[in-house]
Amino acid sequence: xxxxxxxxxxxxxxxxxxxxxxxxxxxxxxxxxxxxxxxxxxxxxxxxxxxxxxxxxxxxxxxxxxxxxxxxxxxxxxxxxxxxxxxxxxxxxxxxxxxxxxxxxxxxxxxxxxxxxxxxxxxxxxxxxxxxxxxxxxxxxxxxxxxxxxxxxxxxxxxxxxxxxxxxxxxxxxxxxxxxxxxxxxxxxxxxxxxxxxxxxxxxxxxxxxxxxxxxxxxxxxxxxxxxxxxxxxxxxxxxxxxxxxxxxxxxxxxxxxxxxxxxxxxxxxxxxxxxxxxxxxx
Amino acid sequence: xxxxxxxxxxxxxxxxxxxxxxxxxxxxxxxxxxxxxxxxxxxxxxxxxxxxxxxxxxxxxxxxxxxxxxxxxxxxxxxxxxxxxxxxxxxxxxxxxxxxxxxxxxxxxxxxxxxxxxxxxxxxxxxxxxxxxxxxxxxxxxxxxxxxxxxxxxxxxxxxxxxxxxxxxxxxxxxxxxxxxxxxxxxxxxxxxxxxxxxxxxxxxxxxxxxxxxxxxxxxxxxxxxxxxxxxxxxxxxxxxxxxxxxxxxxxxxxxxxxxxxxxxxxxxxxxxxxxxxxxxxxxxxxxxxxxxxxxxxxxxxxxxxxxxxxxxxxxxxxxxxxxxxxxxxxxxxxxx
Numbered sequence: 039x040x041x042x043x044x045x046x047x048x049x050x051x052x053x054x055x056x057x058x059x060x061x062x063x064x065x066x067x068x069x070x071x072x073x074x075x076x077x078x079x080x081x082x083x084x085x086x087x088x089x090x091x092x093x094x095x096x097x098x099x100x101x102x103x104x105x106x107x108x109x110x111x112x113x114x115x116x117x118x119x120x121x122x123x124x125x126x127x128x129x130x131x132x133x134x135x136x137x138x139x140x141x142x143x144x145x146x147x148x149x150x151x152x153x154x155x156x157x158x159x160x161x162x163x164x165x166x167x168x169x170x171x172x173x174x175x176x177x178x179x180x181x182x183x184x185x186x187x188x189x190x191x192x193x194x195x196x197x198x199x200x201x202x203x204x205x206x207x208x209x210x211x212x213x214x215x216x217x218x219x220x221x222x223x224x225x226x227x228x229x230x231x232x233x234x235x236x237x238x239x240x241x242x243x244x245x246x247x248x249x250x251x252x253x254x255x256x257x258x259x260x261x262x263x264x265x266x267x268x269x270x271x272x273x274x275x276x277x278x279x280x281x282x283x284x285x286x287x288x289x290x291x292x293x294x295x296x297x298x299x300x301x302x303x304x305x306x307x308x309x310x311x312x313x314x315x316x317x318x319x320x321x
Numbered sequence: 322x323x324x325x326x327x328x329x330x331x332x333x334x335x336x337x338x339x340x341x342x343x344x345x346x347x348x349x350x351x352x353x354x355x356x357x358x359x360x361x362x363x364x365x366x367x368x369x370x371x372x373x374x375x376x377x378x379x380x381x382x383x384x385x386x387x388x389x390x391x392x393x394x395x396x397x398x399x400x401x402x403x404x405x406x407x408x409x410x411x412x413x414x415x416x417x418x419x420x421x422x423x424x425x426x427x428x429x430x431x432x433x434x435x436x437x438x439x440x441x442x443x444x445x446x447x448x449x450x451x452x453x454x455x456x457x458x459x460x461x462x463x464x465x466x467x468x469x470x471x472x473x474x475x476x477x478x479x480x481x482x483x484x485x486x487x488x489x490x491x492x493x494x495x496x497x498x499x500x501x502x503x504x505x506x507x508x509x510x511x512x513x514x515x516x517x518x519x520x521x522x523x524x525x526x527x528x529x530x531x532x533x534x535x536x537x538x539x540x541x542x543x544x545x546x547x548x549x550x551x552x553x554x555x556x557x558x559x560x561x562x563x564x565x566x567x568x569x570x571x572x573x574x575x576x577x578x579x580x581x582x583x584x585x586x587x588x589x590x591x592x593x594x595x596x597x598x599x600x601x602x603x604x605x606x607x608x609x610x611x612x613x614x615x616x617x618x619x620x621x622x623x624x625x626x627x628x629x630x631x632x633x634x635x636x637x638x639x640x641x642x643x644x645x646x647x648x649x650x651x652x653x654x655x656x657x658x
Contacts, residue, residue: 151539154536158540255535258488269488272405273584274405276405
């Protein structure tokens with residue numbers, strides 16, 4: 039200890055890291071222990087048997103399909119919106135940005151009710167469809183609507199942050215070199231912003247996959263994995279629910295792991311990193 | 322705390338850091354203090370069947386607090402789900418109220434369930450009714466049924482009418498609705514009545530109980546099968562059904578008992594009058610408060626009828642010798658499920 043005490047600068051850094059490490063560890067306990075406990079206390083043979091039940095597989099299929107559709111749609115619509123909010127000088131800019139974040143603070147159940155009142159068979163949007171025998175709730179479409187409602191903010195927010203971090207001088211330089219606005223977007227802005235956007239997309243996917251409260255109200259059938267988990271919990275208790283919980287956690291772990299690794303390989307960002315501000319996405 | 326805010330080793334006390342540190346410390350203390358206070362309070366914790374939510378939170382709970390000055394903490398769970406939570410040690414309530422006497426027996430009683438419950442008492446009865454949305458485009462037809470111009474099952478045959486019911490795999494009301502329609506087919510000699518439901522788990526009709534109520538109230542559904550007390554609590558207009566089929570009259574217990582349903586988990590459920598039961602499970606922490614609550618509920622028939630229940634004789638299921646001394650006065654006989 040004595041050598042450290044003789045060097046004030048070093049001691050300063052160390053105690054800071056120790057205390058921050060301790061504080062971080064406290065938070066990690068709450069985040070990691072329940073998951074670790076689930077892994078250690080689960081009966082894996084029972085879990086794999088439960089997951090091979092046709093209803094469980096069906097729920098898994100519904101969850102993957104709906105979240106897949108939701109993610110593709112959100113990316114196609116959300117990334118351009120993020121760019122617009124970052125680059126266009128819109129009137130009431132802050133208002134539009136706040137609007138995008140709004141679903142994040144709406145409780146799930148309330149979100150489900152809001153959507154149901156709009157898209158339900160007697161809702162202003164649902165009704166004309168219903169008259170043509172097209173249901174917008176209680177089916178895959180309803181699930182996708184809910185998932186987009188709760189997770190699109192992640193895509194738009196990460197796009198907004200990603201595009202804002204791109205040095206606009208790089209974009210104007212590409213413009214003066216003769217690139218059209220489309221070319222600048224595709225060759226400069228998007229590749230530089232992409233690593234951040236990609237993380238936003240993965241977060242949105244995990245959020246969509248785990249959505250429960252609003253889905254329960256908007257589309258009880260067909261069961262997504264979280265709804266099926268609840269049905270199992272209600273009808274069979276812990277023993278029935280645990281395997282499904284395990285499956286959901288595994289899916290999220292796989293998604294998060296894939297995101298960490300894939301991000302290393304995502305495109306031109308690394309090449310351009312030393313020039314633009316994209317460096318901050320590395321590490 | 323001193324070290325965080327002003328300790329020299331960590332932060333050399335810039336005004337901003339000090340300010341933020343102090344603010345965080347104050348916030349933490351403010352958030353923690355009321356919690357600590359609450360845990361010393363002897364509130365009675367009551368886990369009850371979901372359909373009772375409005376009755377418990379707006380009626381029984383506040384009335385109990387007024388009468389005894391003991392605080393009350395209620396939690397609504399699916400009737401089966403709540404029992405499973407006690408069984409799996411996820412909840413340890415002082416009092417448990419079930420919407421089906423059998424749930425006690427199957428999930429909580431006996432050595433195979435750790436004898437978590439040894440006795441229960443019937444509190445009140447309810448019946449199934451056909452609730453409807455007064456703003457539905459079919460509202461006039463419901464009026465016709467009231468006036469006797471149309472039968473309720475003919476009304477349900479109306480094309481385009483949206484009808485909902487509970488999920489038989491998670492909710493006793495779900496399979497009770499199946500029994501109701503089967504009984505109606507026999508009672509009216511109209512075998513097509515049960516076919517109005519389609520499959521037992523028909524995805525177009527089946528919803529969790531809270532969701533069904535929300536859907537009906539928000540106008541997304543026209544009609545649904547509910548307990549009478551739910552309709553009363555939610556101020557939903559409803560049509561009553563004959564006692565031969567509404568599962569509300571113990572005189573017809575024998576004919577109810579001819580109905581049965583096999584759940585996906587392999588349980589064989591048999592039709593029976595709808596009875597709510599109360600018990601003090603072995604998970605009780607505040608026995609005196611629990612006893613006070615059970616006593617209060619068993620002597621609140623008037624309050625319960627106001628909420629749409631019918632009175633029921635307080636009979637004891639399970640081991641009558643285990644019923645606490647203080648409650649023995651209420652016991653009017655043995656309950657035979």
